[in-house]
Amino acid sequence: MIAKAMEPFVFGDPGIGAMFDVVAKMVAEYGEENVYNFSIGNPSEPAPEEVKEAIKAILDEEPMKRIHGYNASSSGDAGARAAVAEHLNRLHGTAFTADNIMMTVGAAGGLNVLFKTILDPGTEVITFAPYFGDYNYYVENSGGTLKVVAPNAPTFQPDAAAMEELINENTRAVIINSPNNPTGVIYSEQSLKEIGEVLARKSAEYGYAIFLVADEPYRELAYDGKVVPYATKYYDNTIVAYSYSKSLSLPGDRIGYLVFPSEIEQFDAMKKAAECAIRMLGFINAPSLIQLAVEKCVNASTNIAAYDRNRKALYEGLKGLGYDCVYPDGAFYLWMKTPVEDDGEFAQMALKHRIVVVPGKAFGCPGYVRVAYCVPFEMIGNSMPAFKDLMTEIQDNY
Numbered sequence: 001m002i003a004k005a006m007e008p009f010v011f012g013d014p015g016i017g018a019m020f021d022v023v024a025k026m027v028a029e030y031g032e033e034n035v036y037n038f039s040i041g042n043p044s045e046p047a048p049e050e051v052k053e054a055i056k057a058i059l060d061e062e063p064m065k066r067i068h069g070y071n072a073s074s075s076g077d078a079g080a081r082a083a084v085a086e087h088l089n090r091l092h093g094t095a096f097t098a099d100n101i102m103m104t105v106g107a108a109g110g111l112n113v114l115f116k117t118i119l120d121p122g123t124e125v126i127t128f129a130p131y132f133g134d135y136n137y138y139v140e141n142s143g144g145t146l147k148v149v150a151p152n153a154p155t156f157q158p159d160a161a162a163m164e165e166l167i168n169e170n171t172r173a174v175i176i177n178s179p180n181n182p183t184g185v186i187y188s189e190q191s192l193k194e195i196g197e198v199l200a201r202k203s204a205e206y207g208y209a210i211f212l213v214a215d216e217p218y219r220e221l222a223y224d225g226k227v228v229p230y231a232t233k234y235y236d237n238t239i240v241a242y243s244y245s246k247s248l249s250l251p252g253d254r255i256g257y258l259v260f261p262s263e264i265e266q267f268d269a270m271k272k273a274a275e276c277a278i279r280m281l282g283f284i285n286a287p288s289l290i291q292l293a294v295e296k297c298v299n300a301s302t303n304i305a306a307y308d309r310n311r312k313a314l315y316e317g318l319k320g321l322g323y324d325c326v327y328p329d330g331a332f333y334l335w336m337k338t339p340v341e342d343d344g345e346f347a348q349m350a351l352k353h354r355i356v357v358v359p360g361k362a363f364g365c366p367g368y369v370r371v372a373y374c375v376p377f378e379m380i381g382n383s384m385p386a387f388k389d390l391m392t393e394i395q396d397n398y
């Protein structure tokens, strides 16, 4: 018998899942190149060559115990953690050591470890719409509830005053995600300062730290020289969740890390609790071979220029057809206001033109869709006649 809590996922409204079934059928019928699938955040660029070279060298050079054994510390391989810390210090002028880093099973694994570390049943975590919907599961897995600040259109910067309204004695953390999935917006320094000020004031009022959790899988995907402010600089009780899924195109290798700055409340206890949490959740430690690859590849980069080219082509193409889009500064997603009110209805209409996008309600923000441009460049040009027909259909009928 499956758990009651899982029944809605198996027997309930299939939601976006239904759309994926339709897409699979369309691909079988029309061929992959004739379905414009902008729905998935799977990197279209391959992992950098350095990763392959690093893995080969590791297999040839490192002792089997280091490659395949349990890590001596649940926080991960000491060498990999030191390499990550030094890399962050070079980039951001921070002063981290291996002690501040825990290697994790992607950002998802990191966030689950963190919430197990800091949440009690009945506690709350706040985030800003639109947001990555899986946060609900990560928070609920540890008995918490996700509270969502309403979208702040048209900038989609986080609204610190609205966040303050949601804070109460049960609040344990606030999650931010920048560059943002799904908007592509980079949260400004001003936004981070305002959030930090509110959290410092409320933490002092309640007598314990409300943590800021910076979820940053898209940090390296920033365009036009835009800087993504490093959140630990604006508020002491900040924990960073990072992932190599997008920055090195390694989503299947499941590797990332948490940064616990030394300034956070109860630093030693937090580290100890996180090391228990990673075991209790069954991860034990992050995959060891790929930790060693990260150690050798901290300076490697994905082909950001390719995503940038896609970004410009998609934005210009859609704008030229009359679609209202947010110009993305980062990540590989474009956020588009739907020309009909109901984003679900728009996504269904798009499907008839073999265009697949994700309705904004999946991100807590109806009236928009997410168009993922981590796709082959040609697909963007090839899809434009379909987007044009879709717009014509809407103009003729609404």
Ligand code: PLP
Pocket: 041, 105, 106, 107, 108, 109, 132, 177, 181, 215, 217, 242, 243, 244, 245, 251, 255, 256
């Ligand atoms: N956070 C955000 C905002 C994401 O978009 C994703 C994946 O798409 C994740 C976390 C999970 O990433 P990972 O593959 O590192 O677990």
